[in-house]
Amino acid sequence: MTNTALRESAFPDAVITEAIRWTEQSGPLDDAQALRIAASRTADAHGQITERALQLGERIGLQPELARARQWAPWVLLALVALIVMAGLGLAGSVVGGGERHINVIVALVSLLGLHALTLLLWLAGLWMPLGSFNTASLGWIWLSLTARVAGGKRGQAPVLVRATTGLLSRAKLLPWAFGLVSHGIWSLSFAVVLAAMLFALAFRSYTLSWETTILDPDFFVRVVQVLGWAPAKLGFPVPDAATVLAATPGAAGQRTWALWLTGCIVVYGLLPRVALVLLSAFVWKRRRKALQPDWREPYYRKLLARFAALAPAAIVDADPGRRRGAMPAGLPASELHEALFVVGFELPPDMPWPPAALPADVATQAQRIDGSAPARRALLDQLAHTHPRTVLLVCHAASSPDRGTERFLREVLAHCGECRLWLADAPGASATQRWLDWLRDTGLESITASDRLGIALPESAIAP
Incomplete structure (x- = not known):
């Protein structure tokens, strides 16, 4: 569930969003300005769709x-x-x-x-x-x-x-x-x-x-x-x-x-x-x-997600030629750490449920999700610098390919916590998981615990007895 659904206005916003969908069944509305406003106000994909609908709803009187x-x-x-x-x-x-x-x-x-x-x-x-x-x-x-x-x-x-x-x-x-x-x-x-x-x-x-x-x-x-x-x-x-x-x-x-x-x-x-x-x-x-939310799997919403994705700046996914294998960053000393666990969904697909149902209830309530944009990364790093948690569990989409941006982000996270772990969610097979493990080894981050099984990726202290 996204943060938008947790607001008090979640149901009225959902009604407006669905009403715009039914309105556009007879023909699309002129939404160029609404798209730009929605993209600038929030980085959450579902939140962008809702914000676009609210902008259009105000215009037609909903x-x-x-x-x-x-x-x-x-x-x-x-x-x-x-x-x-x-x-x-x-x-x-x-x-x-x-x-x-x-x-x-x-x-x-x-x-x-x-x-x-x-x-x-x-x-x-x-x-x-x-x-x-x-x-x-x-x-x-x-x-x-x-x-x-x-x-x-x-x-x-x-x-x-x-x-x-x-x-x-x-x-x-x-x-x-x-x-x-x-x-x-x-x-x-x-x-x-x-x-x-x-x-x-x-x-x-x-x-x-x-x-x-x-x-x-x-x-x-x-x-x-x-x-x-x-x-x-x-x-x-x-x-x-x-x-x-x-x-x-x-x-x-x-x-x-x-x-x-x-x-x-x-x-x-x-x-x-x-x-x-x-x-x-x-x-x-x-x-x-x-559960009073639009069905984001509808083709109508998938098209909107693609349109918002086209507005985002292109991400660099190619390897950095000639780059040396980096050393594993050292985590913070134990004296500076606090007994806290951060669970962060990183660059997950828009249709992937959040928080994952497999997470323990007490952990799921604290979970957050970022889209990988620079403002979202900076906001999370500021939280980590203020809290100094003992463990950060990054939830990544196993079928996606890691890139230089992922490596850079992992190193920045490691500078503000005791340890960083990776949970490779929705792994389509062992080859996808192995690709991530090989990538961690090649980038000098092999000491990071990574697994497609939550029981292995999650620290033992976070698992209820």
């Missing part, structure tokens, strides 16, 4: 519209919650607000849980088909669409911003969870309001609860009540027995049992699943939100 959407989002959500709560109160009123004060418990249960069960099944289906119509039927999708429409109006950039947002969420496998966090939260609040209204009415008014049928066998209702009441019974809610179910007019105790059974079913099959899914959605969002 950032202002995204800012308006973020301002309107809480208000649109509040209005949607108010609408759902009012609908919940109306549904509760239709159940307990009748003039005859007679409640058909089966009809009431289907009325209160039917739409909830249907939308829940659609959301579960959306976990396996996140780009299908299942998610577009959720309250989360309605909230996102309304927010984009309110913020952008009829002629705004809402469609491309919505497409970019949903694309990022889908790539991170967060689309159903993000929409679910909104939908389940609204449903949970709605059920809480319905239960509060029902309990208030049942506590202070007298109702007659029963069931009715014309064609079904009464034993069917006995079985249904027992099956549905099993889970609420585990939480202490009573379940009407067969005699109570079959009684034409149950007494006061029977009416109380019916009322608590109905309440228990709404709690267990309505409120609790939604609350549990809110917590689960929040947990999944927290775990996966760092």
Whole structure:
């Protein structure tokens, strides 16, 4: 992961970057100035693409519209919650607000849980088909669409911003969870309001609860009540027995049992699943939100990387004819060293993940990456001169060829630390590793520990027991 993704604005920046990609599907934008600005402001390849997108986004109005959407989002959500709560109160009123004060418990249960069960099944289906119509039927999708429409109006950039947002969420496998966090939260609040209204009415008014049928066998209702009441019974809610179910007019105790059974079913099959899914959605969002980045492997981004690479000055990779074999620089004395480990990715390919997954967690948090440019090298050498670490582990791409610039950089690093080690990552074969080892020997740096295995290249003190 690059440093850009660690900033607080990482997701909005990613949305703008993806929105520019979708915008340029209909034709490239004039980006000559944006390219120059991006190349001058950062040396990180992915950061350059993001900076270019931000420059273009400002020009066509993406950032202002995204800012308006973020301002309107809480208000649109509040209005949607108010609408759902009012609908919940109306549904509760239709159940307990009748003039005859007679409640058909089966009809009431289907009325209160039917739409909830249907939308829940659609959301579960959306976990396996996140780009299908299942998610577009959720309250989360309605909230996102309304927010984009309110913020952008009829002629705004809402469609491309919505497409970019949903694309990022889908790539991170967060689309159903993000929409679910909104939908389940609204449903949970709605059920809480319905239960509060029902309990208030049942506590202070007298109702007659029963069931009715014309064609079904009464034993069917006995079985249904027992099956549905099993889970609420585990939480202490009573379940009407067969005699109570079959009684034409149950007494006061029977009416109380019916009322608590109905309440228990709404709690267990309505409120609790939604609350549990809110917590689960929040947990999944927290775990996966760092993956909300563009797919840098897309051909569109690869072309941009090539364009930025063409702007960089050419690197000298030829051998220095007539150069004598240099002596191995001596590291700093132990008295000047500090117990520190620097892990540095050096001239790695843009599509190589960083930090590498193989690094121990405590080491990966301190890892940094430089592109080999003069400013990046100087900034790192300044850090080393200030810290004097005991060990510097350089992560190099094994398939790349070392050159004079690599040798010069290694010697400069050795002047500011106790020892320097090389991890030759992503080695395509033993020949690539051997090429580096031969090069170290030929340049007088053979005492540097180099390996394509992290366990050998990493100091023993950095390996967790």
